[in-house]
Amino acid sequence: MQIPFKKKTLGNGLDVIVHEDHQLPMVAVNLWYHVGSKNEVPGRTGFAHLFEHLMFEGSQHHDHGYFPPLQRAGGQLNGSTNADRTNYWEVVPTGALDLALWMESDRMGFLLPALSDAKFNNQRDVVLNERRQNYENRPYGLAGIALSAAMFAPDHPYHWPTIGSADDIRAASLAMVREFFETYYHPANASLSLAGDVEADRAFDLAERYFGDLPAGPQVARVERGASLDDSVSLVLEDRVELPRLYISWHSPAMFASDDAELDIAADVLTHGKTSRLHKTLVYERRVAADVSAYHHSREMGGQFQIVCTAAAGVTLAELNTAIRTAIEELAAQGPTADELERGVAQTDAQFVYRLQTIGGFGGKGDQLNAYNTFVGDPGYFGRDRQRYFDVTGRGVASAVSRWVAAARSVSLSVVPKGRRDLALTGAAEVQVS
Amino acid sequence: MTIDRSRLPVPGPDRPFRFPRIVKRTLTNGLEVRAVRHQSVPVASIVLLVPGGSSVDPCDRQGLVSMTAGLLDEGSRGQSALEISDRLARIGGEVDIEAGMDAVVVGLTTLDRFFEKGLGLLHEMVVEPNLADDDFNRIRSLRFERLKQLKDHAPALAERVFARVLYGAHPYGRLSLGAEAGLTPMTVSEIRALHAAMFAPAGSTLVIVGNRPEEALLDLAARTFDSWRAAASPMTIDRSAALADPPEMPQSRLGVVPRPGAAQSELRIGHVCAPRSTPDYPVLLILNAIVGGEFVSRLNLNLREGKGYTYGVRTGFNLRRGLGPFVMQTSVGTDVTAPAIHEAHEEIRAIAASRPATADEVAEAIASMSKGYPRGFETASQVARSVAQLALHNLPDSYFEDFAPRLARVTTDDVSAAAQRHLQHGKMTTLIVGDLDQIHESLPGLGLGAHQVLPADL
Numbered sequence: 001m002q003i004p005f006k007k008k009t010l011g012n013g014l015d016v017i018v019h020e021d022h023q024l025p026m027v028a029v030n031l032w033y034h035v036g037s038k039n040e041v042p043g044r045t046g047f048a049h050l051f052e053h054l055m056f057e058g059s060q061h062h063d064h065g066y067f068p069p070l071q072r073a074g075g076q077l078n079g080s081t082n083a084d085r086t087n088y089w090e091v092v093p094t095g096a097l098d099l100a101l102w103m104e105s106d107r108m109g110f111l112l113p114a115l116s117d118a119k120f121n122n123q124r125d126v127v128l129n130e131r132r133q134n135y136e137n138r139p140y141g142l143a144g145i146a147l148s149a150a151m152f153a154p155d156h157p158y159h160w161p162t163i164g165s166a167d168d169i170r171a172a173s174l175a176m177v178r179e180f181f182e183t184y185y186h187p188a189n190a191s192l193s194l195a196g197d198v199e200a201d202r203a204f205d206l207a208e209r210y211f212g213d214l215p216a217g218p219q220v221a222r223v224e225r226g227a228s229l230d231d232s233v234s235l236v237l238e239d240r241v242e243l244p245r246l247y248i249s250w251h252s253p254a255m256f257a258s259d260d261a262e263l264d265i266a267a268d269v270l271t272h273g274k275t276s277r278l279h280k281t282l283v284y285e286r287r288v289a290a291d292v293s294a295y296h297h298s299r300e301m302g303g304q305f306q307i308v309c310t311a312a313a314g315v316t317l318a319e320l321n322t323a324i325r326t327a328i329e330e331l332a333a334q335g336p337t338a339d340e341l342e343r344g345v346a347q348t349d350a351q352f353v354y355r356l357q358t359i360g361g362f363g364g365k366g367d368q369l370n371a372y373n374t375f376v377g378d379p380g381y382f383g384r385d386r387q388r389y390f391d392v393t394g395r396g397v398a399s400a401v402s403r404w405v406a407a408a409r410s411v412s413l414s415v416v417p418k419g420r421r422d423l424a425l426t427g428a429a430e431v432q433v434s
Numbered sequence: 435m436t437i438d439r440s441r442l443p444v445p446g447p448d449r450p451f452r453f454p455r456i457v458k459r460t461l462t463n464g465l466e467v468r469a470v471r472h473q474s475v476p477v478a479s480i481v482l483l484v485p486g487g488s489s490v491d492p493c494d495r496q497g498l499v500s501m502t503a504g505l506l507d508e509g510s511r512g513q514s515a516l517e518i519s520d521r522l523a524r525i526g527g528e529v530d531i532e533a534g535m536d537a538v539v540v541g542l543t544t545l546d547r548f549f550e551k552g553l554g555l556l557h558e559m560v561v562e563p564n565l566a567d568d569d570f571n572r573i574r575s576l577r578f579e580r581l582k583q584l585k586d587h588a589p590a591l592a593e594r595v596f597a598r599v600l601y602g603a604h605p606y607g608r609l610s611l612g613a614e615a616g617l618t619p620m621t622v623s624e625i626r627a628l629h630a631a632m633f634a635p636a637g638s639t640l641v642i643v644g645n646r647p648e649e650a651l652l653d654l655a656a657r658t659f660d661s662w663r664a665a666a667s668p669m670t671i672d673r674s675a676a677l678a679d680p681p682e683m684p685q686s687r688l689g690v691v692p693r694p695g696a697a698q699s700e701l702r703i704g705h706v707c708a709p710r711s712t713p714d715y716p717v718l719l720i721l722n723a724i725v726g727g728e729f730v731s732r733l734n735l736n737l738r739e740g741k742g743y744t745y746g747v748r749t750g751f752n753l754r755r756g757l758g759p760f761v762m763q764t765s766v767g768t769d770v771t772a773p774a775i776h777e778a779h780e781e782i783r784a785i786a787a788s789r790p791a792t793a794d795e796v797a798e799a800i801a802s803m804s805k806g807y808p809r810g811f812e813t814a815s816q817v818a819r820s821v822a823q824l825a826l827h828n829l830p831d832s833y834f835e836d837f838a839p840r841l842a843r844v845t846t847d848d849v850s851a852a853a854q855r856h857l858q859h860g861k862m863t864t865l866i867v868g869d870l871d872q873i874h875e876s877l878p879g880l881g882l883g884a885h886q887v888l889p890a891d892l
Contacts, residue, residue, distance in 0.1 A: 024811070025448065025449035025451050025808060026808065061439040061440070065735075065739065067729045068730045068798070069442055071728060071729065071730050071802045072798045072801050072802055073445045073801070073802075074448075074802055074803075074807075076809060091809060093445065093449070093805050093806070093808075094448075095445045095446030095447055095449065096446075098443040098445075099442060099444075099445055122740075122741075122742045124742075125742025125743075125767075126738055126739075126742050128767075129698070129742070129765070129766070130745035132697040132698045132767065133697075133698050133765040134745070137588055137696060137697040137698045137700075137765065138587070138588075139583065139586040197449065209437055213437075240695075242582040242586060243583055273520075273522070273523050274519035275516050275519050275520045275523065283576075284515070284572070290579040310583075313578075313582070343520065343524055346526055347526050349526060350526020350545055351526070353476065353477060353526075353545055354477065354528075356475045357474065357475050357477060357812065358812055358813060
């Protein structure tokens with residue numbers, strides 16, 4: 001199983017990847033810039049994401065909103081920023097492919113002349129609204145921010161959230177935008193994929209035509225930082241919530257590194273579906289939890305293995321903590337049963353097939369080609385990525401869980417209703433997030 | 435090679451697209467099966483639509499339909515929930531059960547090689563669920579916890595309170611999820627009675643989509659579902675309960691659910707509007723796109739891109755079998771709550787009066803919606819769900835093909851007339867879920883009358 005593709009690198013360093021799929025009369029344009037909040041520095045957090053917003057406000061030769069011409073043409077579009085990368089995509093009717101490439105290339109090459117204080121101030125307000133709406137005004141919305149802050153040292157790029165601190169966002173200036181653009185937004189730091197109703201030759205011609213003249217731009221230095229915990233930490237955060245929730249987080253391997261797939265399967269065995277170990281004991285049988293989920297969130301510089309569990313009414317987080325730690329010990333000692341492993345791999349395999357269903361948008365084939373190209377330098381990594389899960393053994397899962405989770409230091413975060421610190425794990429230190 | 439950056443490239447003509455061809459068969463038990471061959475990835479998608487939905491909930495048992503739907507995958511044919519979950523996991527199956535206002539929709543997606551197994555599982559879940567006492571208690575406890583958690587979720591609070599204020603005792607005045615008052619006295623016998631009364635082959639529609647010939651899909655469905663028989667039930671349900679008239683619309687009013695210390699104000703503005711069957715439906719799609727349905731809509735360009743009051747604002751004509759609402763929703767900074775409400779009202783008022791939709795806006799909205807339409811038919815599950823919607827609203831098989839031509843016939847005058855008919859500015863209800871102490875002084879200036887403090891009441 002593969003996502004068939006062709007790849008060329010333009011003279012200016014822009015990678016162009018083409019995947020033909022003529023099922024719909026649509027083409028998915030997908031553009032990754034290898035920059036995210038990990039490229040920020042303390043005091044200037046939230047900048048990569050704020051910048052992404054400005055990319056939709058017009059460029060030199062089309063100094064109006066980015067949305068109208070593309071929506072008018074029947075296109076759908078969006079963008080997103082995370083710690084490692086920023087992506088932009090359009091899914092347009094085949095006849096509007098030129099338009100989409102014209103627009104993408106104009107903002108890659110000519111964004112700065114169109115920038116203004118008015119646009120900048122407006123989008124800064126929009127982002128502050130986004131932060132309040134999606135983090136501050138949402139139950140448990142600040143937990144992830146508190147966890148990352150405790151997992152990583154203050155100068156580690158995963159210490160701060162991609163949305164940034166409100167103070168930093170307020171302090172951002174137009175001068176910083178220019179500097180950021182000049183450092184990160186150019187062909188040599190980008191990867192373009194075209195997936196869908198387009199012939200490969202034409203796609204490469206168009207890419208050359210619209211992007212070929214843009215200057216390559218400077219090399220971007222890779223950000224490399226290790227992370228570890230000196231001690232296990234237990235924190236408590238009071239929030240506007242009804243039910244207390246426990247978060248436990250461990251440092252884990254980077255994406256595609258050794259043990260990465262094993263920990264994905266471990267997360268599956270622990271909490272995916274009613275038959276998973278923790279769901280079965282905590283939610284189904286003992287009914288002490290409202291929900292439980294484990295996931296291995298691996299990123300470029302390292303990963304986090306996380307378990308999140310919400311207490312049922314009247315249950316203490318200490319009780320959940322004990323059950324979770326016990327389940328981890330058992331998995332580390334004995335590994336999954338053959339049955340569990342088979343089920344985990346079957347589910348993962350189906351997910352790979354489902355991922356082939358859409359050409360564009362977040363997680364579509366175009367996005368995946370760029371992800372593989374950006375992170376492993378090979379757009380064709382889909383098949384090998386999938387194969388990693390077939391290669392997982394029970395012993396491998398046990399040893400990964402043992403090394404990264406059972407025997408490792410962790411950060412525990414109890415999120416409790418306001419005034420109910422008594423529901424937190426004992427000895428938890430108070431943490432505040434704004 | 436230089437390109438002309440003095441103007442945007444003009445998009446070329448649309449390439450032809452073949453919308454799903456639906457082949458139908460009615461089984462001897464009355465179940466209507468619709469098959470679509472979808473030539474893409476080897477994925478199978480099956481959707482069963484049972485009309486009625488949460489609007490048939492008895493007044494004192496809110497949540498009954500949704501609880502029943504929620505118990506379908508909690509054990510069937512004598513097998514436990516764990517066993518069912520295990521079988522599902524082994525075929526990489528994804529089940530999605532949705533108790534909507536007008537219908538219960540049970541969907542299952544799996545790999546083509548597990549088509550038979552997936553269909554068999556869906557059949558078991560729908561026709562022979564255990565509906566056991568213990569599972570009922572377990573699921574109800576989880577439901578209580580969910581309701582508790584939603585008290586702190588501003589959008590959920592706003593949705594619930596807004597429905598109640600607009601619709602009162604009408605079935606659309608409550609949420610599918612139910613409420614503590616209805617869940618507490620609920621018994622498993624009532625669940626069984628509701629299941630027997632509601633889940634019957636006649637009137638239901640099974641949609642089956644995959645990369646196999648339609649006749650093969652239909653045969654497969656027939657083999658699995660032919661033996662389904664309606665069961666006798668002590669309960670009588672009214673599948674048309676939602677067609678009752680909602681309460682008379684009052685003049686403008688303003689409600690506030692106080693949320694001290696809230697970081698944002700969650701807003702809703704709207705009123706009861708029209709049924710899905712309105713002949714104005716295509717016009718309303720266009721009107722909505724212009725006023726608030728898209729990123730480039732008037733409301734979003736004003737409140738987000740102009741004023742920076744919000745991360746985004748959206749409107750929708752949420753049309754249903756009964757009279758559905760027009761709703762604008764957004765979340766805004768506490769300090770700009772009143773100006774944001776003012777601007778929103780001005781935009782809604784203007785499109786029906788001083789600033790009607792322009793010919794350009796109408797042409798752009800039509801182009802946007804019709805040129806992008808094929809995107810909605812990319813995955814098997816998208817196709818299955820779209821076909822199920824046709825069944826729910828009695829729309830013809832040619833609906834997808836006719837969609838763009840129908841939109842193309844909408845004129846600027848149609849949009850203006852629809853705005854006047856369907857957006858009654860003087861009868862809008864405005865709801866704020868936010869920090870009342872911070873905003874109460876600014877509310878009288880809105881001219882919406884004295885604000886009424888509303889209980890969260892979940």
